[in-house]
Amino acid sequence: MSNRYTGDPDARRLRAELQSRWMDAYAPTRHVDTILVVAALALAGIGLVMIFSAKLHQLTLQGLPNTLYLNRQLVALAIGLVVMVVASMVDYRRLQSYVFVLYGTVIVLLIAVLTPLGNAVGGSQRWLVVGPAQLQPSELAKVAVLIAIAALLSEAKAQPGLGEVAIGLVIAVVPTALVFVQPDLGTSMVFVFLAAGMFLVGGVRVRYLVALVIAGIAGFLVSLQTELIQDYQVRRLTAFLDASDPALAQGAAFHTRQSLIAVGSGQLSGKGLFQGTQTALAYVPENHTDFIFTVVGEEFGFVGTSAVVALFAVLVWRALMIAATAKDLFGRLVASGIASILTFQVFVNVGMTIGLMPVTGLPLPFVSYGGTSLIMWFSLIGVLQSIHMRRF
Numbered sequence: 001m002s003n004r005y006t007g008d009p010d011a012r013r014l015r016a017e018l019q020s021r022w023m024d025a026y027a028p029t030r031h032v033d034t035i036l037v038v039a040a041l042a043l044a045g046i047g048l049v050m051i052f053s054a055k056l057h058q059l060t061l062q063g064l065p066n067t068l069y070l071n072r073q074l075v076a077l078a079i080g081l082v083v084m085v086v087a088s089m090v091d092y093r094r095l096q097s098y099v100f101v102l103y104g105t106v107i108v109l110l111i112a113v114l115t116p117l118g119n120a121v122g123g124s125q126r127w128l129v130v131g132p133a134q135l136q137p138s139e140l141a142k143v144a145v146l147i148a149i150a151a152l153l154s155e156a157k158a159q160p161g162l163g164e165v166a167i168g169l170v171i172a173v174v175p176t177a178l179v180f181v182q183p184d185l186g187t188s189m190v191f192v193f194l195a196a197g198m199f200l201v202g203g204v205r206v207r208y209l210v211a212l213v214i215a216g217i218a219g220f221l222v223s224l225q226t227e228l229i230q231d232y233q234v235r236r237l238t239a240f241l242d243a244s245d246p247a248l249a250q251g252a253a254f255h256t257r258q259s260l261i262a263v264g265s266g267q268l269s270g271k272g273l274f275q276g277t278q279t280a281l282a283y284v285p286e287n288h289t290d291f292i293f294t295v296v297g298e299e300f301g302f303v304g305t306s307a308v309v310a311l312f313a314v315l316v317w318r319a320l321m322i323a324a325t326a327k328d329l330f331g332r333l334v335a336s337g338i339a340s341i342l343t344f345q346v347f348v349n350v351g352m353t354i355g356l357m358p359v360t361g362l363p364l365p366f367v368s369y370g371g372t373s374l375i376m377w378f379s380l381i382g383v384l385q386s387i388h389m390r391r392f
Contacts (some may be wrong), residue, residue, distance in 0.1 A: 008151055011220045031259075031388060031389045031391070031392075032088075032385060032388075032389060033318060033322070033384070033385060033388045033389075035314065035318055036319075036322075036381060036384060036385065036388075037084075037317040038317065039311050039314040039315050039318070039379065040315065040366060040378065040381045041306070041375070042311055043079055043311050043312070043315075043366035043367055044080075044306050044313075044366045044367075044374065044378075046296070046308060046311075046367060047073070047292070047364075047366055047367035047368065047369075047374075048070060048073055048074065048077070049273070049294045050288075050292050050296055051069050051070055051073055051288050051292070051328065051365060052066070052067065052069070052070045052297075053273065053274050053276070053279060053295055053299060054069075054279055054287045054288035054290050054292060054295050054369075055068070055069045055070075056274060056280070057279075057281070057282070058235065058282055069288060069369055070371075072371065074372070075371070076370075076371030076372075076374045076375055077374060077378075079371075079375050080374050080375040080377070080379070081378060081380030083378055083379045083382060084378040084379060084381050084382035084385070086254040086382065087379050087381075087382025087385070087386060088382040088383075088385035088386050088389065089386075090115065090386060091333060091386065091390060092334065092383055092386040092387050092390070093328070093330060093331075093332075094216075095147050095334075095383075096147075096151045096154075096330060099147050099148050099151045100228055101145070102144050102147060102148075103144045103145075103147075103148045103171070105144075106137060106140050106141045106144040106175065107144075107178070107327065108142075108173065109128065109135070109137035109140065109173060110135075110137050110138065110141060110175055110178040110179065111178065112128060113125060113126060113127070113128055113137055113178075113182065114178065114181065114182070115159070116333045117201050119134065122181060123178060124182055124184060124361075125182050126138060126182045126184055130220065133371060134371070134372075135372055136370070136372040136373065137185075138175075138179045138182070138184060138187045139370075139372045139373050139376045140372070140376060141175040141179065141187075141191070141281075141377065142187075142190060142191070142194070142341055142376065143376060143380065144175070145172055145175055145191055145194060145195070146198075146337040146338065146341070147171065147200045147334065148167050148171045148193060148271060148339060149171055149194075149195060149202075149333070149337070150198065150330055150333035151330065152164055152167055152168055152171065153168065153198065153199075153203075153204075153329070154202075154328070154329040154330035154333055155335055156202075156349050159203050159204075159205065160199075160202055160203060160204050160205075162208065163214075164204075165199065165204055165208050168194070168195060168198075168199065169212075172191045172192065172195035172295070173316035175191055176188045176191040176192060177276070179191070184361060185360055186360030186361040186362035187362065189344075189348075189360065189362075190341060190344060190345065192216065193340060193344045194337055194340055194341055196209070196212065196213075197340035198333055198337050198340070199212070199337065201323075201332065201333055201336040201337075202329075202333055219249070219366075222257045223318065224364060245383075250296050254285075255284070255285055255286075255291065255352075255359050256352070256355050256359060258278065258283045258284045258285070258294075259291055259294050259352075259354070259355070260354065260355050260373070261278060261283070262276070262278035262279065262283065262284050262287075262294040262295075262298045263293070263294055263297035263298065263305070263353060263354055264297075264298060265277075265278060265298055266297045266298040266299065266300065266301035266304075266305075267302070268301050268302050269300070269301045269302070269303050269304075270297070270298060270299045270300035270301035270303070270304055271298060271299055271300075271301075272299060273299055273300075274299070275299060276298035276299045277298075278294065278298050279294070279295050279298055279299065280294070288368070288369045289363055289365075289368045289369050289370060290349070290352075290359075290361055290362065290363055290368065291353060292347060292363075292364055292367055292368045292369070293305065293308070293350055293353040293356055293364055293367070294353055296308055296367075297353070305350075306379035308367070309346075309350065312342070312365075315342060316339050316342055316343055318384070319335050319336075319338050319342065319384055320335070320336070320339050320382050321386050322335045322388045322391075323335035323336045323339065323387075324386050325388070325391045326391060327390065327391050327392070331387040331390075331391075334383060335384060335387050336388065338380050338383070338384060341380075342365060345362050345363070345364070345365050345366065346364065347369075348362050349363065349364045350362055352363070365377050
C-alpha cells in the first residue's frame with residue numbers, strides 16, 4: 001500500500017504541496033512580533049521629540065542648529081533598525097558560537113576606555129571616540145554578559161552547580177569592575193542584577209543564590225568602609241531620602257529636587273509640547289539623557305508618563321512571553337535576561353526621577369539621548385524577534 005502511495009505521481013505532488021504549506025506556515029518570517037516592534041518604535045519616537053524639546057532652547061541661545069542632537073539620534077535610530085532586522089534574520093543560536101569573541105572584544109574595549117584612548121565627560125571616562133561618533137562600551141557589555149551567561153547555563157547538562165555559578169560570577173564581575181572604576185555605578189549595578197536574574201531562571205540552587213545575596217551585601221559594606229565607593233557616590237545614594245533638606249538642596253540632592261519640581265509641575269496633562277519652563281531653562285541637569293523622563297512629565301503630565309510606562313510594560317510582557325515559548329533553554333535565558341535588564345533600568349531611571357531611587361546615571365531605554373544605547377536596545381529587540389520567530 002505504501003509503495004503504491006509513494007509511487008503515485010499525484011500522491012507525491014500532494015505530499016510535496018502539504019509539506020510546502022507546512023513550511024510556509026512555520027517559516028520564521030511569518031511570525032514577527034509586531035507588538036514588540038511597534039512598542040519599541042513608539043518609545044524611540046517619543047525619545048526623539050523629547051530630546052528635541054530638551055535641547056531646543058539651549059541650542060538656540062548658543063546659535064547652534066536646534067536639530068543637532070535630534071539628527072544624531074536619528075542616525076543612531078537608522079543604524080539600530082538595520083541591526084534589529086539583521087539580528088532577527090540570524091538564528092539566535094548562532095550567538096553561542098561567537099560568545100568568546102563577543103565577550104573578549106567588549107573586555108578589550110572596556111580596558112581601552114580606561115587608557116588615554118578613553119574620552120572623559122563630566123568626570124567620568126566612559127567613551128571611545130570613533131571618528132565623529134562616540135562609542136560607549138559599557139552598553140555593549142550588557143549584551144556580551146547576557147549572551148555569555150546564557151550560553152554557560154544552557155550548556156550545563158543538569159542543574160547548574162558551583163562550578164557554573166563561579167564561572168558566571170567571573171563573567172559578570174570582570175566588566176562590573178571595569179565599569180565601576182570609570183566611574184559608572186549605575187551600569188555596574190545592571191550587571192549584578194542581570195547575573196542574579198539569569199541564575200534564578202537558569203535553575204541555580206537556592207542556597208547558592210542566598211549565598212550570593214549575602215556576599216553581595218557584604219561586598220557593598222566593605223566597599224563603603226574601604227572608600228571604594230567615593231563620598232560623592234554615597235551622598236547621591238542617600239540624598240534622595242530627604243531631597244527637601246536645605247543643606248542638600250544645592251549639592252547631592254539638587255538633581256532629585258529639580259526633577260521633582262519638573263515632574264510635579266506637569267500635573268495631569270502637562271504644560272504642552274515645548275512649553276516646559278524647567279526644561280527650557282535647563283533647571284534639571286542632563287534632561288536629554290538620564291533625566292529625560294522629567295521632560296515627559298512636565299510637558300505631558302501624568303497622562304504622558306503613564307503612556308511611556310505602559311509601553312515599557314508591553315515590552316517586558318512580550319519579552320517574558322517570548323521567554324516562555326522559546327524552544328530551548330538558551331533562548332529562554334536570553335529573553336529573560338533582556339526582560340531583566342529592561343525592567344531594572346526603567347525602574348531605576350523612573351524611580352530616581354520621581355525621588356524613589358538614588359541618582360545612579362542610568363539612561364531610560366529607547367528614550368534617552370545616546371547612540372550606543374539606542375543601537376544596543378534595538379539589537380536586543382532583534383534577538384527577541386529571532387527567538388520568537390523560531391519558536392517552532
